[in-house]
Amino acid sequence: xxxxxxxxxxxxxxxxxxxxxxxxxxxxxxxxxxxxxxxxxxxxxxxxxxxxxxxxxxxxxxxxxxxxxxxxxxxxxxxxxxxxxxxxxxxxxxxxxxxxxxxxxxxxxxxxxxxxxxxxxxxxxxxxxxxxxxxxxxxxxxxxxxxxxxxxxxxxxxxxxxxxxxxxxxxxxxxxxxxxxxxxxxxxxxxxxxxxxxxxxxxxxxxxxxxxxxxxxxxxxxxxxxxxxxxxxxxxxxxxxxxxxxxxxxxxxxxxxxxxxxxxxxxxxxxxxxxxxxxxxxxxxxxxxxxxxxxxxxxxxxxxxxxxxxx
Amino acid sequence: xxxxxxxxxxxxxxxxxxxxxxxxxxxxxxxxxxxxxxxxxxxxxxxxxxxxxxxxxxxxxxxxxxxxxxxxxxxxxxxxxxxxxxxxxxxxxxxxxxxxxxxxxxxxxxxxxxxxxxxxxxxxxxxxxxxxxxxxxxxxxxxxxxxxxxxxxxxxxxxxxxxxxxxxxxxxxxxxxxxxxxxxxxxxxxxxxxxxxxxxxxxxxxxxxxxxxxxxxxxxxxxxxxxxxxxxxxxxxxxxxxxxxxxxxxxxxxxxxxxxxxxxxxxxxxxxxxxxxxxxxxxxxxxxxxxxxxxxxxxxxxxxxxxxxxxxxxxxxxxxxxxxxxxxxxxxxxxxxxxxxxxxxxxxxxxxxxxxxxxxxxxxxxxxxxxxxxxx
Amino acid sequence: xxxxxxxxxxxxxxxxxxxxxxxxxxxxxxxxxxxxxxxxxxxxxxxxxxxxxxxxxxxxxxxxxxxxxxxxxxxxxxxxxxxxxxxxxxxxxxxxxxxxxxxxxxxxxxxxxxxxxxxxxxxxxxxxxxxxxxxxxxxxxxxxxxxxxxxxxxxxxxxxxxxxxxxxxxxxxxxxxxxxxxxxxxxxxxxxxxxxxxxxxxxxxxxxxxxxxxxxxxxxxxxxxxxxxxxxxxxxxxxxxxxxxxxxxxxxxxxxxxxxxx
Numbered sequence: 001x002x003x004x005x006x007x008x009x010x011x012x013x014x015x016x017x018x019x020x021x022x023x024x025x026x027x028x029x030x031x032x033x034x035x036x037x038x039x040x041x042x043x044x045x046x047x048x049x050x051x052x053x054x055x056x057x058x059x060x061x062x063x064x065x066x067x068x069x070x071x072x073x074x075x076x077x078x079x080x081x082x083x084x085x086x087x088x089x090x091x092x093x094x095x096x097x098x099x100x101x102x103x104x105x106x107x108x109x110x111x112x113x114x115x116x117x118x119x120x121x122x123x124x125x126x127x128x129x130x131x132x133x134x135x136x137x138x139x140x141x142x143x144x145x146x147x148x149x150x151x152x153x154x155x156x157x158x159x160x161x162x163x164x165x166x167x168x169x170x171x172x173x174x175x176x177x178x179x180x181x182x183x184x185x186x187x188x189x190x191x192x193x194x195x196x197x198x199x200x201x202x203x204x205x206x207x208x209x210x211x212x213x214x215x216x217x218x219x220x221x222x223x224x225x226x227x228x229x230x231x232x233x234x235x236x237x238x239x240x241x242x243x244x245x246x247x248x249x250x251x252x253x254x255x256x257x258x259x260x261x262x263x264x265x266x267x268x269x270x271x272x273x274x275x276x277x278x279x280x281x282x283x284x285x286x287x288x289x290x291x292x293x294x295x296x297x298x299x300x301x302x303x304x305x306x307x308x309x310x311x
Numbered sequence: 312x313x314x315x316x317x318x319x320x321x322x323x324x325x326x327x328x329x330x331x332x333x334x335x336x337x338x339x340x341x342x343x344x345x346x347x348x349x350x351x352x353x354x355x356x357x358x359x360x361x362x363x364x365x366x367x368x369x370x371x372x373x374x375x376x377x378x379x380x381x382x383x384x385x386x387x388x389x390x391x392x393x394x395x396x397x398x399x400x401x402x403x404x405x406x407x408x409x410x411x412x413x414x415x416x417x418x419x420x421x422x423x424x425x426x427x428x429x430x431x432x433x434x435x436x437x438x439x440x441x442x443x444x445x446x447x448x449x450x451x452x453x454x455x456x457x458x459x460x461x462x463x464x465x466x467x468x469x470x471x472x473x474x475x476x477x478x479x480x481x482x483x484x485x486x487x488x489x490x491x492x493x494x495x496x497x498x499x500x501x502x503x504x505x506x507x508x509x510x511x512x513x514x515x516x517x518x519x520x521x522x523x524x525x526x527x528x529x530x531x532x533x534x535x536x537x538x539x540x541x542x543x544x545x546x547x548x549x550x551x552x553x554x555x556x557x558x559x560x561x562x563x564x565x566x567x568x569x570x571x572x573x574x575x576x577x578x579x580x581x582x583x584x585x586x587x588x589x590x591x592x593x594x595x596x597x598x599x600x601x602x603x604x605x606x607x608x609x610x611x612x613x614x615x616x617x618x619x620x621x622x623x624x625x626x627x628x629x630x631x632x633x634x635x636x637x638x639x640x641x642x643x644x645x646x647x648x649x650x651x652x653x654x655x656x657x658x659x660x661x662x663x664x665x666x667x668x669x670x671x672x673x674x675x676x677x678x679x680x681x682x683x684x685x686x687x
Numbered sequence: 688x689x690x691x692x693x694x695x696x697x698x699x700x701x702x703x704x705x706x707x708x709x710x711x712x713x714x715x716x717x718x719x720x721x722x723x724x725x726x727x728x729x730x731x732x733x734x735x736x737x738x739x740x741x742x743x744x745x746x747x748x749x750x751x752x753x754x755x756x757x758x759x760x761x762x763x764x765x766x767x768x769x770x771x772x773x774x775x776x777x778x779x780x781x782x783x784x785x786x787x788x789x790x791x792x793x794x795x796x797x798x799x800x801x802x803x804x805x806x807x808x809x810x811x812x813x814x815x816x817x818x819x820x821x822x823x824x825x826x827x828x829x830x831x832x833x834x835x836x837x838x839x840x841x842x843x844x845x846x847x848x849x850x851x852x853x854x855x856x857x858x859x860x861x862x863x864x865x866x867x868x869x870x871x872x873x874x875x876x877x878x879x880x881x882x883x884x885x886x887x888x889x890x891x892x893x894x895x896x897x898x899x900x901x902x903x904x905x906x907x908x909x910x911x912x913x914x915x916x917x918x919x920x921x922x923x924x925x926x927x928x929x930x931x932x933x934x935x936x937x938x939x940x941x942x943x944x945x946x947x948x949x
Contacts, residue, residue, distance in 0.1 A: 292455055
């Protein structure tokens, strides 16, 4: 697809009367929306796991997404495409762990708003660091030459990396996260802790360590999403602020602390945003906020936010 | 503790100190005696007083009700755009109907329109948000709703001029005299308007209504069980806290003589959050001091590096971690304990907020603070 | 306390009961805390609810005071149905409650705490800027409540800096400030020293004439001394109701309590 910069963006054409919509355009935007939604899911789920377990909200989560993209860009030239993605994600995860233990931990005794304030401050710092290191102008990452540009499915051409590979890979990652949360000890502790941190503490589990690990895991998912998105979107310092607010919206729409909420919320907003580009381009950026408004009116705690955390 | 005597109370009155601050700003804002810059800049001073009002309005909600709104720039930008549109005139088609208005130069009409727009939006939002959320959930939702206003000003180019905004807004006349074009005059005009608005805010906070807000900040559940309609108070406080940013936006448009969508951005919302915390959020003077310090810092640091925002971020993070009661908190400590005690033990201060707001996490539960026998 | 005429309009008495419940039930994700409780609580006196942990006493309080909505069932205050009424409106009807966990305005002074409770009586009428005369009345009433609970000398202390016993007393002060006809006290003696316990029991006895006090309490000696009737809860339902003497003699109650100990 021809989009190059910013996000979310829409094709540079004037408003089209609805009757002129072709099936190809519709499919195009639908697939676009799914890709966008998949990335939203990765970022929002990371945020949601942290929020669900620890009750703190990380404004710098968008910065971690942005750092993932920049680090991927940095290492791509040095160690190659795939290792760069992996390394970027892991580095962001480690950064998240350090961030939690140094800056966030002293704030657990205070009201959760303080974490929001702190991470708002650090988001400013991250944005300036990125400007200093990589400059104000957008940078780009190309997919390796051996990845086909596009693939034909049912007579329609889809960009391979963006619309096929990325979507499938995200599904695999999400399945992995689900297994981690539902079938491993650590996941059971996270889920129990989401319901009742006191009880888990009583059972003798090292909660500070758990918090650090979970914060790292959530950050790693943001970093991974950033690294995977690097070849698709222009990488620029405004990425962080563009993504973080939409991530909040997805969490609200899906429901705080809910695995399936993040998935449904991410897909819903991704797809509807893309379709809005066909229907009424000036309102594209607002799609998510309108959805949130409607959801708030009918289901104040989000689609999956009532009971059953991470199930 | 005996009640302080009259003279002492007068000397420590926040409004007196506000007046003194505003009198001093034109000579001190942006001055730097170490580099031979002895006089202040009246432009910086004007920015400071306007943001002092904006931050104070925000802080009515944050510092006094305990709700952190991350979207208060929406009221600022609504006030600013209403003023610019009124002053410049507009002509726009909405759903086939033509809305048109010629230029107007009555600043009171502009103010009324600003307030009307901001109040309507605030009331609508309050009805949607307040019964459904509190705590960090509230912060996230206000942030998101502010984006709707931001993107409206950004994308509705026919009306708002899109990314470039509206330029060449004429300064208003004062009783027919064109005196406000002069920056000094405009500063005194803005300072007077802000001061009057702050007097109203002070009166609100000192009234029985204000003390109920403090009660809600301390303990929503207890307030409810005393018979207070807590949500009604929160809605009223939310709407009131939109008034002051709208007035600030009105002044801002006249001061800048232009307006663009940035005025409603996340950054602007975040800036007043930082100002309130830097100054001291549970005090009346805090946001005023915070706004002054913020722009003083910005002025100094931006001369040294174009990445000045990072240093503002660092200062803010240090305050969140080590001095969440802000500058007013430090002043308070010095007054009660003396300088020596503070220097001996710089980090051991009274914690500001113990987790009394247990409600924050579970926004819709009536109250999780009460443990249910046998539930867990 | 020399009780003045209640400041809150009281619904006509004479129905005989202060609270009536019918099929009152509350479930928490599969667990039934209060199970099909239909009782009438007579007006006046100290009506104590006892029972083992998890019997549903506090949940029953929370349902009556409007902290939690019932899963099923209805309830009446005198002859007015209050099933769907929000908590603050029940408080305005004159149902005041204290909490197991101390629940005061921590960073406000003791004086401000009580004044807010007194001021609540006028809320909804002239809440924004009260006339000075009424402010004077508020001050008078606040002063009297502070004397009643023995915290006049501590009036300028921040509530969070009080001792535990004084905080509990302040909470009782908040509850009685508007002179309500009904008090719901949830373990008011928990964590108190013997002296504090003694003083607080005295305070409760002093304020009880002319009102109904619903009490959840574990201190069985106190319960036996001050209760008019005792209602025994077990696993979400009512096991027995009676005077202290009757309850002491009740076999089912003895079995329940012995069973718990064994």
